[in-house]
Amino acid sequence: MSFFKAEKITKSYDGRTIIRDIDLRVEEGEIVCLLGVSGIGKTTLFNVLSGLEPADSGRVTLDGADITGRTGVVSYMQQKDLLLPFQTVLQNVCVPLRLQGVGRKEARERVRPYFAQFGLAGCENQYPNQLSGGMRQRAAFLRAYLFSSKMMLLDEPFGALDAITKSQIHSWYLQVMEAVRSSTLFITHDIDEAILLSDRIYILTGAPGEIGLELPVHCSGRRDADFPLTDEFRETKLRILHFIRQSVEGE
């Protein structure tokens, strides 16, 4: 049985169906990408999966437990860092622990060791507006990780970064994930990003959005910045592009 599972999720707004019968699963420690053009309903799906919005129908389970419509179980990160400007990075990162009722001092002590591991050493006492966009996303990621490392939903987390920062943060992300290996569902509209970072890809197509294709990503070597230069990468990308072209023509 899969670790994280969404079954037959349907959601509509004002009578218009946004997503229909979405089935997906994430195994323990797996990074799965959800690829699709903007406006296809990726974020709607995430709002349902994180419990922020109720689904019209369908079920979400984590580790066998039904978590449909429940907030506070899986962690959720967005394109915007959403760090509180009036708190230091350390305080921001402590937020999930503090919300769970951990004392201020204890939260700090528990959080501190992660700063080095997440490439944030030395930023503890800085305010978000003193950090670069890439560092802010790292801090936001750490906050999400500390909220729940079991299952993370990332909604275009690196979408707002420039190309150079983005490739840096990709290396950083792969490095961090090698160590912590959280089960992750990752939204993106960037095909290269999806192939580079994930073990498996779902492509969302159509209106209402449905899972059009599921394909595994094979990487026989190390997953790093050189991966996009391999044949394996190119073949996967070709398959995806081919599928997208077909589905566009089909409409």
Place this chain on the structure above:
Amino acid sequence: MTKRSRNITSKLYPFVLIALLLAIWSGISYFGVLPGYMLPSPWAVARAFVKDFGLLMNHARISLWESFLGLFCSTALAFVLAVLMDRFLFLHRSVYPLLVLTQTVPSIAIAPLLVLWFGYGLTPKVLLIVIVCFFPTVIGLLSGFAAVDRDVIRLFTSMGASKWQILWQVKIPSALPHFFSGFRIAASYSIVGAVVAEWLGGEGGLGVYMTRVRKSYAFDKMFAVIFLVSIISLLLLKLVGWAEKKAMPYNQKQKS
């Protein structure tokens, strides 16, 4: 030119203008363009200020105490109302227009009523200040609450935060810059409010002093107390600015 010296020069401009105005004013009194009892010379005003300094300070203490009480009460009230209005939409919809409406009523016109109802003691003064200072503070807070990024609230909700936690940890700290821009106005209104309330009678205060010297046609003292009121307003503004920096250190670090 370095930044610092440029800063000093730009601060010099108003001082030059003030000196010029003072010179014109001295000229007018010196050459007798206006009689001394109507427009006392700056020196006469300064002399009156020094001579009555002790008395002025005593009255100032009373006025400041009233302003402080009024500001404190209005801020506390503003917080409570703003939080309630933010929490309950129907309250926001029904109270907001009323708040705007109260601002069209001139405070000077309410003051005599307050005296009629509450006598010559502290109550009518503090009440008038509350009425005057309440509005900018509430509006500041409300616009601050409204400006909070919805996604931050969604994120906190997704992390299981209660409405109460979101209020204390997100909304109120986020609203501080807006609050301070309203509170700054309230602080400068407060001392003027105290003086206006005191005009109508009382044991002491700068407004009472003002009425007394006006009735005795001591225009030099009149001017002295007017200047004192503006100086106090300026100092209050400085104080608020200082509190603002203390309350929001993160705004400072960005600039440096």
